[in-house]
Amino acid sequence: MTTLLEVSGNDPMTDHHIIPLDFDSIDGVPESHSWPPFDEPLNKIQTCDLQDSLIPVIDLTNSKAMNLIGQACKQWGMFQVINHGVPSNLVKKIESESRRLFALPTHEKRRVLRSSNGVSGYGSARISHYFDKGMWHEGFTIMGSCVDDAKVLWPHDFQRFCDTMDAYQNQMKQLTHKLLLMILETIDATQEEIDWAISTHDSRSPLQLNSYPPCPNPSHAVGLAPHTDSLLLTLLHQGDINGLEFFVDGLGWRHVQAVEGAFVVNLGDLLHIFSNAKFPSVSHRAVVNQSKHRISVAYFHGPPFESRVAPSAKFQKPRFKSLLVKEYLSLKSKHCDALSLIQT
Numbered sequence: 001m002t003t004l005l006e007v008s009g010n011d012p013m014t015d016h017h018i019i020p021l022d023f024d025s026i027d028g029v030p031e032s033h034s035w036p037p038f039d040e041p042l043n044k045i046q047t048c049d050l051q052d053s054l055i056p057v058i059d060l061t062n063s064k065a066m067n068l069i070g071q072a073c074k075q076w077g078m079f080q081v082i083n084h085g086v087p088s089n090l091v092k093k094i095e096s097e098s099r100r101l102f103a104l105p106t107h108e109k110r111r112v113l114r115s116s117n118g119v120s121g122y123g124s125a126r127i128s129h130y131f132d133k134g135m136w137h138e139g140f141t142i143m144g145s146c147v148d149d150a151k152v153l154w155p156h157d158f159q160r161f162c163d164t165m166d167a168y169q170n171q172m173k174q175l176t177h178k179l180l181l182m183i184l185e186t187i188d189a190t191q192e193e194i195d196w197a198i199s200t201h202d203s204r205s206p207l208q209l210n211s212y213p214p215c216p217n218p219s220h221a222v223g224l225a226p227h228t229d230s231l232l233l234t235l236l237h238q239g240d241i242n243g244l245e246f247f248v249d250g251l252g253w254r255h256v257q258a259v260e261g262a263f264v265v266n267l268g269d270l271l272h273i274f275s276n277a278k279f280p281s282v283s284h285r286a287v288v289n290q291s292k293h294r295i296s297v298a299y300f301h302g303p304p305f306e307s308r309v310a311p312s313a314k315f316q317k318p319r320f321k322s323l324l325v326k327e328y329l330s331l332k333s334k335h336c337d338a339l340s341l342i343q344t
C-alpha cells in the first residue's frame with residue numbers, strides 16, 4: 001500500500017514553507033507575507049450578494065438534483081449542496097473543535113508541526129513552496145487517526161476532538177459517494193469506473209482544517225493562494241464568513257457566497273482527467289478579512305494511490321495520458337501546472 005508520505009516524499013518543502021506566522025504576536029503584514037495588489041481587490045467580498053456568486057446551490061432532495069449537478073460540473077467545476085443529510089450539530093462541532101485547536105498558543109500548536117515529508121499535523125498549506133510569499137493561513141491536516149497529535153495538544157482531553165473528526169470524516173465519506181454516483185452517471189461511467197472512483201480501501205482521505213486569522217491589511221495578504229485541488233472531489237465547509245473565490249475565464253475572480261449549512265463541492269484534477277476535460281478543475285483561492293477569524297474544513301476524496309487514472313474509456317480521443325494516481329500526485333507536488341504535463 002502506498003501512503004501519501006511516499007507519494008510526496010520528494011517535496012521541496014523546507015521549514016519556512018511549513019511553519020505558519022506566529023499570529024499571536026503579529027501586528028502588521030510582514031514583507032515576507034506582503035503580496036502585490038491583485039488585478040481585482042481581494043477585499044471586495046462584503047459587497048457581493050448571492051446572485052454575484054454564480055455557482056448554483058443545489059438541494060439534494062430536489063428530483064432534478066442530478067441534472068443540476070451535471071450542468072454545474074460542466075460549467076463551473078463547482079457547486080454548493082444543501083439538504084445533504086449531514087447533521088448540523090456535527091458541522092457546528094467540527095467548527096468549534098477547529099477553533100479550539102487554532103486558539104491554542106503558537107508554541108503549543110508547533111508541538112505537532114508537520115514534518116518536511118509528512119502529511120499530518122500543523123503547518124502551512126502544501127502549496128506554499130510554489131510561491132515566494134507566505135500565506136495568511138495555518139492548517140492542520142489529518143490522515144487516518146489524529147489521536148497521536150491530539151494527545152500532545154490536550155493530554156487529558158483529546159477524545160472529543162478525535163471523536164468529532166472521525167464522525168465528520170464518516171459523514172463526508174458517505175456524502176462524497178452519493179455525489180460521485182450522481183456525477184459519474186451524468187457522464188455514463190461504467191460500473192468498474194464507478195467502483196474505482198468510490199473505492200477507498202487502500203487510501204485515506206485527508207481532512208484539512210484551515211484557519212485564516214483577521215488580517216490588518218487584507219488587500220496585501222492572501223489566505224490560500226490560487227490552486228486546484230488534486231484529487232477527485234473536495235467537500236468544503238466554509239461556515240458563515242465569505243472568503244472562497246474561484247476563477248472564471250473572462251470574468252476573473254468570483255466569490256462563493258457562504259450559505260448556512262451548505263457544502264461547497266469542488267472538482268479536482270483527477271476528475272478533470274477522468275472526464276477528459278469535460279469538467280474543469282477550478283482554480284480557487286481564499287481571501288482574508290480585517291475583523292473575523294475564518295475557519296474552513298476541507299475533505300479531499302481520491303481513488304487508491306496505486307490505481308491508474310485516465311480519461312474514461314468512453315472517450316475516443318483521450319486528452320491525457322494514463323498514469324498511476326501516485327505518479328500524478330508526485331508530479332503535482334513539484335509542478336503547480338501538472339495537468340499540462342500529462343496532455344497527449
Ligand SMILES: C=C1C[C@]23C[C@@]1(O)CC[C@H]2[C@@]12CCC[C@@](C)(C(=O)O1)[C@H]2[C@@H]3C(=O)O
Nearest residue numbers: 004125126127206208227228229230231300
Ligand atoms: C492529497 C492531498 C491533497 C492536498 C495535498 C495532499 O497531499 C494533503 C493535503 C491537501 C491540501 C490541503 C490544503 C490545500 C491543498 C492544495 C494543499 O496544499 O494541501 C490540498 C492538496 C491538494 O489538493 O493538492
Ligand SMILES: O=C(O)CCC(=O)C(=O)O
Nearest residue numbers: 208210243244286296298
Ligand atoms: O478556505 C477556503 O475557502 C478554501 C480552502 C481550500 O481551497 C483547500 O483547503 O483546498
Ligand SMILES: [Fe+2]
Nearest residue numbers: 227228229284
Ligand atoms: Fe483548495
